[in-house]
Amino acid sequence: MNHLGSIPDRSADARTLRLSSDREGMTLGARLLREGRLVAFPTETVYGLGADATNASAVAGIFEAKERPRFNPLIAHVPNLAAARCEGVFDEVAVALAEAFWPGPLTVVVPASDGGTVCDLARAGLASVALRVPGSALARDLLAAVGRPVAAPSANRSGRLSPTSAAHVLADLDGRIAAVIDGGSAPVGLESTVVACLGGRPRLLRPGGVTRDALERVLGDVVDGPDDPVVAAPVAPGLLASHYAPRARVRLEAVSVERGEAVLLFGAERPAGLSDAVAWEDLSRSGDLVEAAAGLFAALRRLDATGADVIAVGPIPRTGLGEAINNRLHRAAAAR
Numbered sequence: 549m550n551h552l553g554s555i556p557d558r559s560a561d562a563r564t565l566r567l568s569s570d571r572e573g574m575t576l577g578a579r580l581l582r583e584g585r586l587v588a589f590p591t592e593t594v595y596g597l598g599a600d601a602t603n604a605s606a607v608a609g610i611f612e613a614k615e616r617p618r619f620n621p622l623i624a625h626v627p628n629l630a631a632a633r634c635e636g637v638f639d640e641v642a643v644a645l646a647e648a649f650w651p652g653p654l655t656v657v658v659p660a661s662d663g664g665t666v667c668d669l670a671r672a673g674l675a676s677v678a679l680r681v682p683g684s685a686l687a688r689d690l691l692a693a694v695g696r697p698v699a700a701p702s703a704n705r706s707g708r709l710s711p712t713s714a715a716h717v718l719a720d721l722d723g724r725i726a727a728v729i730d731g732g733s734a735p736v737g738l739e740s741t742v743v744a745c746l747g748g749r750p751r752l753l754r755p756g757g758v759t760r761d762a763l764e765r766v767l768g769d770v771v772d773g774p775d776d777p778v779v780a781a782p783v784a785p786g787l788l789a790s791h792y793a794p795r796a797r798v799r800l801e802a803v804s805v806e807r808g809e810a811v812l813l814f815g816a817e818r819p820a821g822l823s824d825a826v827a828w829e830d831l832s833r834s835g836d837l838v839e840a841a842a843g844l845f846a847a848l849r850r851l852d853a854t855g856a857d858v859i860a861v862g863p864i865p866r867t868g869l870g871e872a873i874n875n876r877l878h879r880a881a882a883a884r
């Protein structure tokens with residue numbers, strides 16, 4: 549289910565296609581997304597930088613293009629509630645929210661369903677998934693044509709303003725993504741409201757396009773929760789974060805291996821003592837940080853499943869996506 553998918557050919561993105569929102573443009577945009585390429589598209593809130601949410605390599609490309617220093621979990625966009633229910637477990641509260649505000653600028657965070665296809669990287673390794681049915685008919689048409697959930701943060705470089713037009717997107721990302729679909733200006737201009745429905749009371753994780761008043765009309769009182777899924781973890785004990793923190797202790801910058809350790813490597817170098825490891829994996833033999841990001845959570849999970857007490861992690865460069873990879877590994881090492 550969760551698979552690495554094809555490694556997208558990013559050299560092909562040297563020129564970003566400007567697609568119109570006619571049938572031809574939408575068909576090509578959907579095809580590029582299915583091929584694992586990055587396509588920015590309009591929603592009613594802001595332009596999103598889309599990637600096939602089931603393809604970890606494609607999702608890693610989002611972090612690379614945005615130069616995001618952390619792997620935060622991304623919203624998976626779907627065309628309707630039925631598609632959302634394939635990916636997440638909806639309790640009564642989540643259903644009420646979806647019925648009241650979808651399609652529209654609301655995102656619900658719900659437990660990921662067993663049969664869900666949104667990859668680990670898009671969920672940042674969490675057991676929950678953020679889902680949204682956008683209000684823009686154009687966006688829903690695109691999502692229906694893709695036929696898979698599409699992960700999409702705002703289509704800007706990290707630390708810059710969210711784009712509300714195709715021109716804004718190109719100002720930040722021209723030459724870094726395959727295409728942008730021009731659908732005019734985004735009417736809401738502000739990201740979606742994010743509400744966690746993880747059992748217990750719903751929590752407002754991020755204010756946005758759906759106002760608190762509107763939420764309260766459906767939910768009664770709304771409790772605020774932190775806009776950080778790691779901090780938010782206690783909201784749903786047992787649900788979150790199993791591989792922000794593997795069961796095994798994580799030892800970083802390992803240049804040699806102790807007997808019985810499981811080992812996570814990057815690049816061609818092989819540390820001393822590797823033959824004493826219970827298991828080892830290489831995130832990318834060729835030293836490709838995008839490939840490494842795509843496989844990181846899955847590799848940690850497999851190494852943890854060996855039952856080793858320690859996962860020793862070799863050095864990983866801090867350039868490009870390496871910063872986010874190291875950030876996640878430090879969190880994993882610091883946990884408990």
Ligand code: TXA
Pocket residue numbers: 591593594595596597620621622623653655657671674676677678680700701702703738739740741742744753754775776777780
């Ligand atoms: O309006 C929007 O929501 C835009 C358009 C493109 O749809 N998208 C967007 O995505 O703003 P992004 O990735 O920038 O925002 C994701 C938000 C973050 O606040 C993140 O922490 C939260 O959703 N989030 C995602 N998954 C989560 C999870 N499993 N638990 C808690 N928070 C989560």
Ligand code: MG
Pocket residue numbers: 701702710
């Ligand atoms: Mg943003």
